[in-house]
Amino acid sequence: MIEIKNVTKIYNGGKAGEVKALDNVSLSIEDGEFVAVTGESGSGKSTLLNLIGALDAPTQGEVIVGGRDISRLSEEQAAKFRRENVGFVFQGFYLEESFSVLVNVEIPLILRGAEEKAREARAREMLAKFDLADKEDALPAQLSGGQMQRVCIARALAGGAQLILADEPTGNLDSKSGSAVMDVFRTLAQEGVTVVMVTHNKEFAARCDRVIELKDGRVQ
Ligand SMILES: Nc1ncnc2c1ncn2[C@@H]1O[C@H](COP(=O)(O)OP(=O)(O)O)[C@@H](O)[C@H]1O
Numbered sequence: 001m002i003e004i005k006n007v008t009k010i011y012n013g014g015k016a017g018e019v020k021a022l023d024n025v026s027l028s029i030e031d032g033e034f035v036a037v038t039g040e041s042g043s044g045k046s047t048l049l050n051l052i053g054a055l056d057a058p059t060q061g062e063v064i065v066g067g068r069d070i071s072r073l074s075e076e077q078a079a080k081f082r083r084e085n086v087g088f089v090f091q092g093f094y095l096e097e098s099f100s101v102l103v104n105v106e107i108p109l110i111l112r113g114a115e116e117k118a119r120e121a122r123a124r125e126m127l128a129k130f131d132l133a134d135k136e137d138a139l140p141a142q143l144s145g146g147q148m149q150r151v152c153i154a155r156a157l158a159g160g161a162q163l164i165l166a167d168e169p170t171g172n173l174d175s176k177s178g179s180a181v182m183d184v185f186r187t188l189a190q191e192g193v194t195v196v197m198v199t200h201n202k203e204f205a206a207r208c209d210r211v212i213e214l215k216d217g218r219v220q
């Protein structure tokens with residue numbers, strides 16, 4: 001479970017460019033829930049995702065993930081938390097262009113020091129799950145956008161993450177590929193993975209269990 005308690009995030013506090021990106025936000029998300037985060041550009045969606053994923057820390061308040069307060073971790077603790085618990089999926093895929101699809105999916109396992117045979121087996125299992133078994137030797141540039149995003153999801157899950165944080169994952173996809181990504185997330189949620197997805201797509205948001213709408217850093 002994710003619990004956000006009275007979280008405020010201020011960028012550039014006390015300086016000329018001070019911005020209150022989140023303003024006393026409280027919410028909770030159950031394990032296995034598939035949640036959409038919506039709102040206008042600048043409303044604080046990415047900031048919220050970054051705090052849940054320990055990519056950044058709140059200025060005030062607590063972020064509790066799986067019973068653990070992650071709001072005041074050191075850089076090193078935050079990196080370890082991310083490696084072990086969180087799979088990130090972004091709009092602009094961020095695949096390693098010079099590595100094969102298989103190696104891209106192995107990255108979280110390489111970071112964890114997993115042994116090669118185990119790594120490959122796990123990566124192949126993930127690729128098969130997302131209908132990419134025949135693409136393991138391809139380079140990212142040889143894939144369609146929908147396939148690239150499925151590789152990103154496979155990579156996000158390869159390390160065993162039970163939490164997927166996806167920031168506009170369908171933003172660069174045609175509606176059919178976007179819909180396929182939604183199907184993948186739905187299946188994962190049924191398997192108990194928590195999925196928090198920022199989206200501008202109303203139709204996709206309506207397919208989630210719940211919609212959290214942000215406006216000016218507050219939950220509507
Ligand atoms: N690293 C940062 N430094 C300064 N301001 C930021 C930073 N990241 C986001 N902001 C500001 O915080 C507000 C919320 O941003 P963001 O969470 O990215 O919104 P969204 O994802 O909904 O578009 C915006 O006003 C944005 O300009």
Ligand SMILES: [Mg+2]
Pocket residue numbers: 045046047167
């Ligand atoms: Mg954003």
